[in-house]
Amino acid sequence: MNANPRRLPCGAEIEQLVVQVADTEPAADPAHQAHCPYCQATLRRLRDAWEDVHTLATQPVPIPPTLTAQIMARVRVLARHATDSILLGHPRGETRISHALVGRVIQRVALTVPGVIFASARPIAHQPPDPRRLSVTIRLVVAYGPAIEALVQAVRAIIDRRVPALTGAKLTHIDITIEDIATPTD
Amino acid sequence: MILQVDDRILLKAAQDGDLDAFEALVRRHQPAVYRVALRMLGSEADAQDATQETFVRAWRALPRFRHDSVLTTWLYRIVTRRCLDLIAARRPTEALNDTQPDPRLDPVHTAEQRARLQAVTRAIAHLPGDQRAALILREFEGLSYDQVADALNTSVPAIKGRIHRARLAVIQHTRGWR
Incomplete structure (x- = not known):
C-alpha cells in the first residue's frame, strides 16, 4: 500500500x-x-x-465439556447464600454481608433519630432470592411528645439514605411498628 | 423440552429463581461467550475463567436485566468488558495456537494453511483491546455494526473506525504471506 x-x-x-x-x-x-x-x-x-x-x-471452537458444570456450581453456591446474606461483587471475588449484620446497622441508624428510644430490626430475604435486595421489619419504642408519624418518616428517610451507603443492601420494603411510648420517668 | 423454550421465558424463570432455567441459558449461550473470550485472551484457561465470570455476573445482574434488551448482546457486553479488564491488567499473552488444519486439504497445504491461520491469530492478538473486541464481534460472531456498537456501548461511527483500523492492521500484519 x-x-x-x-x-x-x-x-x-x-x-x-x-x-x-x-x-x-x-x-x-x-x-x-x-x-x-x-x-x-x-x-x-x-x-x-x-x-x-x-x-x-x-473453524469450530471446541467447548470444554466441564464448563457448564463449573459455572452452575458457582451460581448454586451464590444462590444458597442469597437467602441469608447480601452479595457484593468484586472483580477478584465476592463480599458477603450477613442479613443479621445489616439488621444491626439498621437498628443503629434508627437509634440516631431523636425521639427513638429503642429499635430492633429483622431483615427478611427477598423473594425470589436476590443478591442485594431484602425487606426489613423494624420495631420502635419512641419518646412521648414528638408526632409519631413525623418521627417514623424521619426513621424511614434516614434508613433509605444511610443503609444502602453503609452496607450495599437495597431495601425494597420497610415495615415499622411502634411498640410502645416511653415517658421521661420510664 | 426446555431446549425449545424461548430465551425470554427462560430469563423470566431465572429471574424468579429457577436455576434449571438459568442452566439452560448457560448451555445455550456459553459457546458464543467462550469463543469471544478465547479470541480476546488467547488462552483456553483464561477463556474458561472469563466465561465462568461472565455467567456469574449475569446471574447477579439478572434482577436488573430489562426485557427490551437482547440477551446475547447483554452477554457479549459482559464478556468483552471482562476480557478488556483482564487485558488491561496484564501483559499481552502469546497468541493461542488453536488453529486446526482443514482435514480436506493434503498435508502440504495443511501445514501452509495452519501457518497462515496462526499468522491471523497473532495479528489479532496484537490489536489494542478495543479494536480486538470490535473485530471479533463483527468478523467472528457475525454481529451487525449496530449490534457491535450496542455490545461495546459506543456509537456506530466509532465502531466502524475501530473495525477499519483493526482490519488494516490484520491485513498488514499478515502481508508477509503474500
Missing part, C-alpha cells in the same frame, strides 16, 4: 475497498474499478488476506 494510507494513486479510498471485501458490499464506482490496475491489484491482495480471516472465523 502507498505512502498515503487512505487512498490509492487513482484516488480510490482504501477503507471502501476493505469494506467491499470484508462486508461483501458492491463497489462504490464499478465503472472505474473494472479498469483500474491499482484497484484490481489491491482488491486481489485484500481478498487473499481476508480469505484466511474468514477461514479462521468458520
Whole structure:
C-alpha cells in the first residue's frame, strides 16, 4: 500500500475497498474499478488476506465439556447464600454481608433519630432470592411528645439514605411498628 | 423440552429463581461467550475463567436485566468488558495456537494453511483491546455494526473506525504471506 494510507494513486479510498471485501458490499464506482490496475491489484491482495480471516472465523471452537458444570456450581453456591446474606461483587471475588449484620446497622441508624428510644430490626430475604435486595421489619419504642408519624418518616428517610451507603443492601420494603411510648420517668 | 423454550421465558424463570432455567441459558449461550473470550485472551484457561465470570455476573445482574434488551448482546457486553479488564491488567499473552488444519486439504497445504491461520491469530492478538473486541464481534460472531456498537456501548461511527483500523492492521500484519 502507498505512502498515503487512505487512498490509492487513482484516488480510490482504501477503507471502501476493505469494506467491499470484508462486508461483501458492491463497489462504490464499478465503472472505474473494472479498469483500474491499482484497484484490481489491491482488491486481489485484500481478498487473499481476508480469505484466511474468514477461514479462521468458520473453524469450530471446541467447548470444554466441564464448563457448564463449573459455572452452575458457582451460581448454586451464590444462590444458597442469597437467602441469608447480601452479595457484593468484586472483580477478584465476592463480599458477603450477613442479613443479621445489616439488621444491626439498621437498628443503629434508627437509634440516631431523636425521639427513638429503642429499635430492633429483622431483615427478611427477598423473594425470589436476590443478591442485594431484602425487606426489613423494624420495631420502635419512641419518646412521648414528638408526632409519631413525623418521627417514623424521619426513621424511614434516614434508613433509605444511610443503609444502602453503609452496607450495599437495597431495601425494597420497610415495615415499622411502634411498640410502645416511653415517658421521661420510664 | 426446555431446549425449545424461548430465551425470554427462560430469563423470566431465572429471574424468579429457577436455576434449571438459568442452566439452560448457560448451555445455550456459553459457546458464543467462550469463543469471544478465547479470541480476546488467547488462552483456553483464561477463556474458561472469563466465561465462568461472565455467567456469574449475569446471574447477579439478572434482577436488573430489562426485557427490551437482547440477551446475547447483554452477554457479549459482559464478556468483552471482562476480557478488556483482564487485558488491561496484564501483559499481552502469546497468541493461542488453536488453529486446526482443514482435514480436506493434503498435508502440504495443511501445514501452509495452519501457518497462515496462526499468522491471523497473532495479528489479532496484537490489536489494542478495543479494536480486538470490535473485530471479533463483527468478523467472528457475525454481529451487525449496530449490534457491535450496542455490545461495546459506543456509537456506530466509532465502531466502524475501530473495525477499519483493526482490519488494516490484520491485513498488514499478515502481508508477509503474500
